Amino acid sequence: MKELDELQVAVLAGGPGSEREVSLASAKGVVDALDGRVKEAVLVDVAGPGFEIPEGTDVAFNVIHGTFGEDGCLQAELEERGIPYTGARKQSSEIAFDKVRSKKQFLADGVSTPKSEVMIWEGGDIPPSPVGLPCVVKPPREGSSVGVHLVDTDQEWTAAVEDAGRFSKDLLVEELVRGKELTVGVVGDEVLPIVHIQPRSGFYDISNKYPWMTGEGGTDYFCPADLSPEVTKRVQDEALRAHQSLGIEVYSRVDVLLDEASGTPFVLEVNTIPGMTESSLLPKAAAAAGIDYPTLCLKIIKLSLNFG
Numbered sequence: 001m002k003e004l005d006e007l008q009v010a011v012l013a014g015g016p017g018s019e020r021e022v023s024l025a026s027a028k029g030v031v032d033a034l035d036g037r038v039k040e041a042v043l044v045d046v047a048g049p050g051f052e053i054p055e056g057t058d059v060a061f062n063v064i065h066g067t068f069g070e071d072g073c074l075q076a077e078l079e080e081r082g083i084p085y086t087g088a089r090k091q092s093s094e095i096a097f098d099k100v101r102s103k104k105q106f107l108a109d110g111v112s113t114p115k116s117e118v119m120i121w122e123g124g125d126i127p128p129s130p131v132g133l134p135c136v137v138k139p140p141r142e143g144s145s146v147g148v149h150l151v152d153t154d155q156e157w158t159a160a161v162e163d164a165g166r167f168s169k170d171l172l173v174e175e176l177v178r179g180k181e182l183t184v185g186v187v188g189d190e191v192l193p194i195v196h197i198q199p200r201s202g203f204y205d206i207s208n209k210y211p212w213m214t215g216e217g218g219t220d221y222f223c224p225a226d227l228s229p230e231v232t233k234r235v236q237d238e239a240l241r242a243h244q245s246l247g248i249e250v251y252s253r254v255d256v257l258l259d260e261a262s263g264t265p266f267v268l269e270v271n272t273i274p275g276m277t278e279s280s281l282l283p284k285a286a287a288a289a290g291i292d293y294p295t296l297c298l299k300i301i302k303l304s305l306n307f308g
Contacts, residue, residue: 063273099138121161178261221284
């Protein structure tokens with residue numbers, strides 16, 4: 001097996017989905033981080049299945065968020081071509097990307113997650129919320145909170161279903177849990193320090209995640225989160241259980257809501273291709289654990305290729 005500094009790495013970025021610009025930013029960060037640490041790192045802009053990988057590539061570093069990159073399709077394509085790649089494999093990617101499937105798996109394995117129902121809406125009259133109000137409406141197979149709405153009133157419910165319904169006819173409707181928004185990185189068998197996400201207004205939607213892209217919103221981040229040792233352990237344990245429940249390989253970032261009333265951590269979802277810019281949440285958590293950004297990128301490659 002080659003040494004790390006002998007590897008040719010293709011950093012796969014872009015994709016056809018709504019998170020394309022974020023993915024390209026992640027890829028630039030990864031290419032810069034690997035510069036001088038591997039033989040060569042090349043950014044490959046992927047629009048769909050017909051992409052070309054440079055000859056001699058030893059590993060594809062996947063940073064395509066959302067559609068095609070995170071849903072198992074890219075993984076299947078790379079496996080068919082016999083190209084090693086970073087991160088979760090095809091099956092775990094498919095399950096994690098689909099919020100309905102991952103929710104079923106969480107429930108089967110006893111992972112704490114908000115109560116929910118799946119609603120089918122194909123236009124026409126909108127039935128009342130199957131979990132009552134307040135609630136959260138989500139299209140099951142979109143990332144970066146695309147199409148996600150927090151609903152308190154009947155008017156908001158109607159608008160939320162109409163918007164989310166643009167992305168999917170099956171909608172995940174969850175009971176609304178109010179509390180601290182947290183995220184927990186898992187790399188190999190290491191659970192990273194918790195990041196507390198505090199949007200300056202509203203909730204952690206795409207404008208608050210990526211104000212540089214949308215021109216509005218903004219969020220403050222605190223890592224390690226200001227939580228007691230007991231609560232910290234409870235949140236990290238639940239995040240690791242969620243990661244393991246879906247059978248995710250290599251690394252992930254688990255989104256958790258800490259209920260302000262009960263102190264219960266509720267897992268929302270597991271991201272198999274989390275943001276990888278230097279300011280993204282997984283690198284923030286890694287830095288708090290003493291793992292700098294280039295080391296994190298190399299660690300992901302090593303774990304993916306089963307380096308010793």
